[in-house]
Amino acid sequence: MIVLGEDAVDCGISEGALKKLEALVFAGILANKTSPYASVVLPTSAWAEKRGTMINIKGRIQRLNQAIQPPAQARDDWEVLRDLMQAVGGSNGVYSIEEIFKVMASEVPALQGLTISRVGDLGVQLPV
Incomplete structure (x- = not known):
C-alpha cells in the first residue's frame, strides 16, 4: 500500500x-x-515548497509558485510516485510538472488548451 x-x-x-x-x-x-x-x-514537500496548480472550490484553477526550498531529501509527491513506478518497472515518461499538466489537459476536457504558464498569476475560471 x-x-x-x-x-x-x-x-x-x-x-x-x-x-x-x-x-x-x-x-x-x-x-x-x-x-x-x-x-x-x-x-515529501509541503505546500509552500512546491509548484503546480490547484482548483479552488469555485472552479478557478490557480498556479502555485514555490515560496521556499524543501528540506534536503524532501521531494514533490509526483516525483515520489514517478520514481516508485520506475522502480517497479514502469514509466510514464513524465519528468516535469509542465509535462504532468500537459497530460492532464489532454485527458480533462475543462483543462484543454491550458498550460501552467497560461493559467498565469490570476488563474482561469473553468467551465462548471
Missing part, C-alpha cells in the same frame, strides 16, 4: 489492517498514526 500525505488510520483503515500489510510506503511531511507501520518512509 502507498499512503501519500494522509493518515490512513484517520481515513478509516485500522491499525490492525496496517500491521498485516506485506509492505506499506508512507510519503508525507509529518509523522502520523500511519507512519509507524511503514516499511519505508519518504519525505
